[in-house]
Amino acid sequence: MEQKKSSFLETLEEYSADESSLIPLLQDAQDEDGYISPVKVEEIAQYLKMTESQIYGVASFYSQFRFTPPGKHSISVCLGTACHVSGGETLLKTIERDLEVSPGERTADGKFDLNRVACLGCCALAPVLKIDDEIYSNMNVMKLNDILSIYE
Amino acid sequence: MNDIEALRKKSSTEWQLLRQPEEPVIFIGTASCGIAAGAKKVKAVIQENLDKHDLKARIVEVGCIGTCYLEPIVDITMQGHPRISFGNVDEKRAEFIIRKALVEYDLSKTKPLGHLGPESYDGIPALFDQPMLKPQVRIVTKNCGIIDPGNFMHYIANDGYAGLSNALKKKPEEVIAEVEDAGLRGRGGAGFPTGKKWRACRGVKSDTKYLICNADEGDPGAFMNRLLIESDPHALLEGILIAAYAIGATQGYIYIRAEYPLAIIRLRKALQQMEEHGLLGENILGSGFSFSIKIKEGAGAFVCGEETSLIHSLEGKRGMPRTRPPYPTESGYLGKPTVINNVETLGTVPHILRNGAEWYRQFGVKGNYGTKTFSLVGKIRRSGLIEVPLGTSLRQIIFDIGGGTQKEFKAVQTGGPSGGCIPAELLDTRVTYETLAEIGSIMGSGGLIVMDTDTCVVDVARYFLDFIQKESCGKCTPCRVGTRHMVEMLEKICRGEASPDILDKLESMARLVQSTSLCGLGQTAPNPVLTTLRYFRPEYVEHVNNYYCPALVCSELIEYTVIKEKCTGCQRCVSVCPTEAITGPRSEPHNLDTSKCIKCRACYEVCRFDAIAGNAIIITSKKE
Numbered sequence: 001m002e003q004k005k006s007s008f009l010e011t012l013e014e015y016s017a018d019e020s021s022l023i024p025l026l027q028d029a030q031d032e033d034g035y036i037s038p039v040k041v042e043e044i045a046q047y048l049k050m051t052e053s054q055i056y057g058v059a060s061f062y063s064q065f066r067f068t069p070p071g072k073h074s075i076s077v078c079l080g081t082a083c084h085v086s087g088g089e090t091l092l093k094t095i096e097r098d099l100e101v102s103p104g105e106r107t108a109d110g111k112f113d114l115n116r117v118a119c120l121g122c123c124a125l126a127p128v129l130k131i132d133d134e135i136y137s138n139m140n141v142m143k144l145n146d147i148l149s150i151y152e
Numbered sequence: 153m154n155d156i157e158a159l160r161k162k163s164s165t166e167w168q169l170l171r172q173p174e175e176p177v178i179f180i181g182t183a184s185c186g187i188a189a190g191a192k193k194v195k196a197v198i199q200e201n202l203d204k205h206d207l208k209a210r211i212v213e214v215g216c217i218g219t220c221y222l223e224p225i226v227d228i229t230m231q232g233h234p235r236i237s238f239g240n241v242d243e244k245r246a247e248f249i250i251r252k253a254l255v256e257y258d259l260s261k262t263k264p265l266g267h268l269g270p271e272s273y274d275g276i277p278a279l280f281d282q283p284m285l286k287p288q289v290r291i292v293t294k295n296c297g298i299i300d301p302g303n304f305m306h307y308i309a310n311d312g313y314a315g316l317s318n319a320l321k322k323k324p325e326e327v328i329a330e331v332e333d334a335g336l337r338g339r340g341g342a343g344f345p346t347g348k349k350w351r352a353c354r355g356v357k358s359d360t361k362y363l364i365c366n367a368d369e370g371d372p373g374a375f376m377n378r379l380l381i382e383s384d385p386h387a388l389l390e391g392i393l394i395a396a397y398a399i400g401a402t403q404g405y406i407y408i409r410a411e412y413p414l415a416i417i418r419l420r421k422a423l424q425q426m427e428e429h430g431l432l433g434e435n436i437l438g439s440g441f442s443f444s445i446k447i448k449e450g451a452g453a454f455v456c457g458e459e460t461s462l463i464h465s466l467e468g469k470r471g472m473p474r475t476r477p478p479y480p481t482e483s484g485y486l487g488k489p490t491v492i493n494n495v496e497t498l499g500t501v502p503h504i505l506r507n508g509a510e511w512y513r514q515f516g517v518k519g520n521y522g523t524k525t526f527s528l529v530g531k532i533r534r535s536g537l538i539e540v541p542l543g544t545s546l547r548q549i550i551f552d553i554g555g556g557t558q559k560e561f562k563a564v565q566t567g568g569p570s571g572g573c574i575p576a577e578l579l580d581t582r583v584t585y586e587t588l589a590e591i592g593s594i595m596g597s598g599g600l601i602v603m604d605t606d607t608c609v610v611d612v613a614r615y616f617l618d619f620i621q622k623e624s625c626g627k628c629t630p631c632r633v634g635t636r637h638m639v640e641m642l643e644k645i646c647r648g649e650a651s652p653d654i655l656d657k658l659e660s661m662a663r664l665v666q667s668t669s670l671c672g673l674g675q676t677a678p679n680p681v682l683t684t685l686r687y688f689r690p691e692y693v694e695h696v697n698n699y700y701c702p703a704l705v706c707s708e709l710i711e712y713t714v715i716k717e718k719c720t721g722c723q724r725c726v727s728v729c730p731t732e733a734i735t736g737p738r739s740e741p742h743n744l745d746t747s748k749c750i751k752c753r754a755c756y757e758v759c760r761f762d763a764i765a766g767n768a769i770i771i772t773s774k775k776e
Contacts, residue, residue, distance in 0.1 A: 020486075022468035023451055027410070061470040061625070062451035064410055081373030081568065081601045082529040084615050090753050097730050097752075118454065118619070120411060121375035122188045123529035123599075124220030124536050133413075135188035141754040142728065142761070 008032060008040060012047045022048060026059050034070040063118075071106035071113035073151045075131050080119030082126040087140065091127055092116065094141045099148075111151070155430060155437060156313050159305075167309035171229065176209040176254055179227035179235070181297055183216035183382040184414050185375075189223035190242060197243045198226070201250040209254065215383020217297025219284055220536035222265065225297070228253055234269035237279050238262065268298075284534045287552050289515055291523050292499045293539045296383035301418050304425040307386040313431065315502030319394045320439040327398040328354060331501065333509035335521035340366060340457070340494030341567065341596040342672070343585035346501075353399040353481040353491045362490040363401040365392055365498055366462060367408035367415075370454040371568030372619065374599030376525040377495040379537050381408070381415040384499075385422035389445070391498030393431065394505055396443045399491050404445040407462055410452065419447055454569075454623035458671050459484075459492045461625065472625045473671035494597065496525055517543035520584040524595070528554050530565075530602040540583075547579040550602055559604040562703075563688070567596025569616040570676035572683030573609055592683040594676060608705035609688045610695055614642035616680040620673065631674030634665035638681060645692065647708040648699035655692055659685055698775040707751040710773045716741040718768035725755035725769065744769075 011028050015021035022044070029040035036059055045052045059065045077083075077092040092103070095114060099107050106113035122128045125137030136147055170177055178198060182191045195211065202209050217225065222239030226246065229235040230253065238249055252262050259276070266279030280286060290296075299306035307313075319327045332347030353361060365388065369377040381388060392404050408416055423445060426432045434442045448466055455461045456471040463485050465471035484490025500522060504512050513521045520542035526549065529535045533555035540549060546564060550556065563573045566583075572593030574581065581587050585595045603612065621635040641658045644650040662678035662685075669675045685692060694700040701709040714725075714734070719741040725734050726742060733749040736742035744755075759769040 019468035020466065027449060058468065058470055062453050064452040085530050085603060085607050094752060094754065117411065119372035121378040122185050123373050123375055123527055124185060125188050126529065128188060137188040140757055142758055
């Protein structure tokens with residue numbers, strides 16, 4: 001029986017049906033859902049004629065991909081070297097404790113997810129953290145509460 | 153080719169108009185760092201104030217000049233004046249500067265950084281006489297912070313694509329010879345001669361060849377590639393075209409990390425401009441040379457900086473390295489001959505083709521010609537991105553350019569997680585690929601992390617090893633298992649749980665990982681440990697034997713105390729303490745219960761920085 005094509009299936013067809021399209025496709029899938037959902041993996045597997053486990057094998061290698069749904073807002077704490085020596089780790093621990101969330105997970109209310117990021121490239125303004133697309137520079141624990149309270 | 157020259161005439165007129173405008177031009181630095189410092193808000197405030205005073209002015213967004221500690225940076229050009237630069241322009245200062253400069257025509261209290269003309273102007277010094285800028289030689293970063301990266305004409309007006317024009321007039325072999333003569337070496341870190349790599353690929357017979365630009369800047373604490381792409385994307389793209397022409401490639405890829413969204417946007421726009429002007433596709437500038445470029449976003453894996461891993465990642469596989477030979481120049485992407493060059497290497501190439509090998513060789517020292525960019529960060533007064541001739545000493549970089557450290561200088565890490573920690577007594581080392589290797593570090597891609605006496609070198613070594621251990625792809629045992637053992641040992645040392653023979657064990661494990669790992673990631677991973685053991689062994693010994701962390705960083709070895717005499721009883725620390733370890737009524741000295749304290753540093757910071765607090769919380773580490 002013919003099924004109606006989802007928008008993602010149309011995206012799929014913009015890419016050549018070979019292995020080299022896998023990572024861009026995973027990136028598109030994550031852009032759409034916020035994570036790599038089992039449904040998308042199934043669709044990609046069919047399109048590229050690969051097994052789902054092959055796809056998970058590649059996806060799990062890269063830190064960009066997540067396999068659980070994200071929160072409403074994403075917090076990324078930069079743990080690059082410059083941020084490390086200026087207290088990035090303290091920021092991360094404080095958020096973990098205050099929001100009761102571990103890196104890679106989301107809060108119980110689904111409001112935030114927390115991530116470690118190796119470097120955002122704003123080293124001169126360390127320590128920095130990013131919430132959604134906004135980068136907050138020269139951070140410290142006192143600024144945290146005010147910043148987090150902006151996000152509803 | 154005449155197209156570009158015709159365009160250049162038109163573009164110089166446009167560029168001249170920006171330099172001697174009829175109405176004021178306001179330049180705002182909007183690279184990622186500028187935006188993070190608030191440049192977009194400043195832009196909005198400037199626009200509001202222009203409207204408020206009914207002023208006509210043009211706002212131009214530019215990249216970053218590299219003086220990141222002065223962000224946000226705003227320049228103003230007014231009729232009959234040179235372009236004047238202002239630093240640390242927050243929203244309030246933006247309002248003030250617009251009023252003073254454009255309404256009252258009085259710059260006396262605006263504290264400009266300098267102007268972009270050659271000599272002192274009306275009491276304002278030349279910007280490039282600033283201590284951070286004066287010792288630099290800006291070749292790759294020539295346009296950064298000066299031109300609008302989104303404006304193709306700006307690039308053309310500043311000799312853009314003149315290097316390509318020259319290259320296309322030569323035979324590919326002649327282009328390779330020029331780059332070889334210039335002595336250019338790979339700026340990604342390993343320093344392999346660029347011309348030699350190109351020649352090797354040129355010599356292989358194949359119907360298809362690839363040129364890949366490695367923009368997967370994974371070194372934490374480094375942002376040279378980001379800044380160049382965000383500030384001057386065509387510099388890289390011109391370099392890619394020249395390299396592709398030289399080796400005979402028909403398809404190029406830019407492998408760029410997804411964490412750099414702005415750089416990707418600016419690259420896409422630049423690629424579009426190239427297509428519009430016949431610089432991509434079939435028969436580029438009528439030369440018969442055809443080439444196209446695709447952007448591939450990396451998905452976050454440090455090991456993909458290694459060229460065989462990068463190729464696997466591009467092919468849609470797990471980014472794991474393989475043994476070489478065959479080298480990618482023979483069998484690379486999809487089994488075809490492939491050259492992989494770093495962003496900075498390719499960004500340098502147009503300058504060599506514009507000005508010649510001999511010109512390039514006037515910079516730097518024998519065997520290490522030209523300039524290198526570094527991101528100067530950490531505990532340094534003037535942080536940012538700099539470009540200096542190779543052979544410049546670390547002391548010049550850190551003290552003359554960077555202005556030194558707030559507290560006493562302790563060490564500098566070059567080469568990121570693959571590099572080493574260099575102590576004060578070696579500050580006179582001149583930076584070349586060889587000298588850095590001799591002292592146990594590497595050039596790397598250009599991250600320079602400066603540490604002062606508040607930084608614990610054992611903690612830094614642990615940080616780097618932890619990073620590498622997480623990024624190890626797991627293919628070879630020495631790297632997968634060895635780095636894990638090393639992290640465990642370093643954690644024990646930081647917790648004060650190590651037995652006295654641990655330093656010897658750590659060192660022998662480091663040597664093992666170094667000598668037996670498959671790729672560069674594992675082979676260089678022990679460098680931070682080996683160099684800190686070599687230059688800072690007493691600090692390790694203090695941790696191991698005396699449970700003492702001299703920098704007061706390792707949380708298991710330190711304690712927080714409230715000095716009763718200094719405590720103002722302001723309760724700020726009580727409110728930030730997450731575990732209710734600090735208690736006490738207002739206006740009376742507070743108590744700190746060490747059994748509840750999790751050493752999160754929140755109280756320490758609030759007590760140190762808050763105006764009404766008394767700086768009464770101290771951190772100590774006791775020798776036992």
